Amino acid sequence: MTVRTRFAPSPTGFIHLGNIRSALYPWAFARANQGEFILRIEDTDLERSSQEAVDVIIEGMKWLGLDHDEGPFYQMQRMDRYKAVLAELQARGWVYPCYMSVEELDALRERQMANKEKPRYDGTWRPEEGKTLPPVPEGVKPVLRFKNPREGVVAWDDKVKGRIEISNAELDDLVIARPDGTPTYNFCVVVDDMDMNITHVIRGDDHVNNTPRQINIFKALGKEPPVYAHLPTVLNEQGEKMSKRNGAKAVTQYRDEGYLADAMVNYLARLGWSHGDDEIFSREQFLSWFDLDHLGRSAAQFDEAKLRWVNAQHLKSMEDVALAPLVAAHLARHGIDADDRLSDICALFKDRCDTTVALADWAKAFYADVQASEEDRAKHLTDAIRPAIADLRERLQSCDWNKDAIGAVFKSVLADHSLKMPHLAMPVRVLVMGTPQTPSVDAVLALQEKQKVLERLQKA
Structure with a gap:
């Protein structure tokens, strides 16, 4: 089968x-x-x-x-x-016309409920051996009812749910066609x-x-x-x-x-x-x-x-190459055209996200302008750190644009200014990504366009 x-x-x-x-x-x-x-x-x-x-x-x-x-x-x-x-x-006797009006049905239901009976059609028009049916009212189009068995169980x-049994006596004769024949x-x-x-x-x-x-x-x-x-x-x-x-x-x-x-x-x-x-x-x-x-x-x-x-x-x-088109579709709704960096961007940020919309929000920083909050700028872009940011920008201009080379530049600037990584990385993230929290800063910068990074660091 x-x-x-x-x-x-x-x-x-x-x-x-x-x-x-x-x-x-x-x-x-x-x-x-x-x-x-x-x-x-x-x-x-x-x-x-x-x-x-x-x-x-x-x-x-x-x-x-x-x-x-x-x-x-x-x-x-x-x-x-x-x-x-x-x-x-109908030809085989399983279906019959019922001329009971809506008003008659409502009255029947009210009587049954008053008698604490289950409301149901009472079989007035059901043909049975030896039964005389009421005269057919003029101008009334009948419904068609199914002649449900009265004995036994279904x-x-x-x-x-397992085994279910329902007595046929509990089932009335169902309307299976409306007065218009539907x-x-x-x-x-x-x-x-x-x-x-x-x-x-x-x-x-x-x-x-x-x-x-x-x-x-x-x-x-x-x-x-x-x-x-x-x-x-x-x-x-x-x-x-x-x-x-x-x-x-x-x-x-x-x-x-x-x-x-x-x-x-x-x-x-x-x-x-x-x-x-x-x-x-x-x-x-x-x-x-x-x-x-x-x-x-x-x-x-x-x-x-x-x-x-x-x-x-x-x-x-999910494979990054399969994820990228889904993220690209969200970016496109914001008028942003992604490029071949998007798969690598997905790889870097997907562990931080629970939807592709959240992933697209991270990706926006690589394709559109970013705006850090005044609170983050005030907290991380201090007068004390600006000389180190200027030095970093200067050295990045002549740096090969890959994660290892960028990481090496950071280490040299940190050593020359006697700083630890968070002291420099946080303000750089605020300037380049609009937020102090991102994955490894060298990996993030490597995926950004070099000129865009230099322009954003200039705004320190």
């Missing part, structure tokens, strides 16, 4: 980390089992769906490297297929999963209540349902369900804030799945380890500080 999984988002808002985790696991399961991953856009909510949201879904998945083998398929383009299956089920072995979510999903030969449905546990209804529709169609794995909710840092309303950010915003795609995959993978005590791992390791047996059963809580730490680890281990 070829494993076939799917991600089926609704384009009714931007995609955040809680959503994208529901794409990561089915993608990983398909890749780990040499299977196929399908992208499906569930866009039947015409009022709230937007092309902009679709674009962000596709852009976010592309950035994270969650490549799909088929799709994107759009439900609105499959309406003819849904209606054909509806007609087939059961499945959930790969996260099929509803639970029906469309079943037809899609059936047509696309989905073997494993890995999705959020907010869909658990839909599952028994969908299983019964599968069986009415004579098909075996897929294997289900319902993922616990992702909570935000306040312990609430992650959502746009609760301050969640679009996935693409993390890219713009300087997070690495592989670090995001690493962090999201651990947000509900584990491989022993491994915290930091590559994409390749993740795919070689991933299975459904180690998915967590408890809600996972997002922690931005932990995400930044994971990102910093990936930043440190």
Whole structure:
């Protein structure tokens, strides 16, 4: 059997980390089992769906490297297929028209709640042997309901939650088509999963209540349902369900804030799945380890500080030539064109950074003017140190421009002025880099353009 999984988002808002985790696991399961991953856009909510949201879904998945083998398929383009299956089920007695109005349903619900009963459709229009249905009201377009079995249980072995059994007596007859004939979510999903030969449905546990209804529709169609794995909710840092309303950010915003795609995959993978005590791992390791047996059963809580730490680890281990284009993209947003020094700049500063934006902030000092704070200038650029800075500048003019030669010049100036390295290095950093804290000053100056260093030292 070829494993076939799917991600089926609704384009009714931007995609955040809680959503994208529901794409990561089915993608990983398909890749780990040499299977196929399908992208499906569930866009039947015409009022709230937007092309902009679709674009962000596709852009976010592309950035994270969650490549799909088929799709994107759009439900609105499959309406003819849904209606054909509806007609087939209706012909076989699984679907019937219901003429109960919204007002009648509301009144029924109020009566049931007053009697402390579970609110549910009472089967008024359900055809049964020996039952006389009410007269069809004039001018009313019916909904179509699925004739749910009344006996027995719906059961499945959930790969996260274990065995789940729900009595059919608890389920009422689901509306599967609106008065205008448009099929509803639970029906469309079943037809899609059936047509696309989905073997494993890995999705959020907010869909658990839909599952028994969908299983019964599968069986009415004579098909075996897929294997289900319902993922616990992702909570935000306040312990609430992650959502746009609760301050969640679009996935693409993390890219713009300087997070690495592989670090995001690493962090999201651990947000509900584990491989022993491994915290930091590559994409390749993740795919070689991933299975459904180690998915967590408890809600996972997002922690931005932990995400930044994971990102910093990936930043440190990333090849400098691969890092440079990402940093260059941030510089370009500030109108700065980088050059071939950028890889070496990344190598020198990446251990101090937790995002590529932070790395770009360091790189700016090599391509744009710097401005030290008045506090740093007052503290480090004293009258006592200015003669040594002038001497250093003089000697650097005739110095070969490399780390060793620059280091030798520093040592000679320190010896002649009876200074220790911090006494001279700190003010030089303030002038050249705008801050007293940098890596080794000779390595920093070697990456700066010689003329720019001399001009900045002149401002002592």
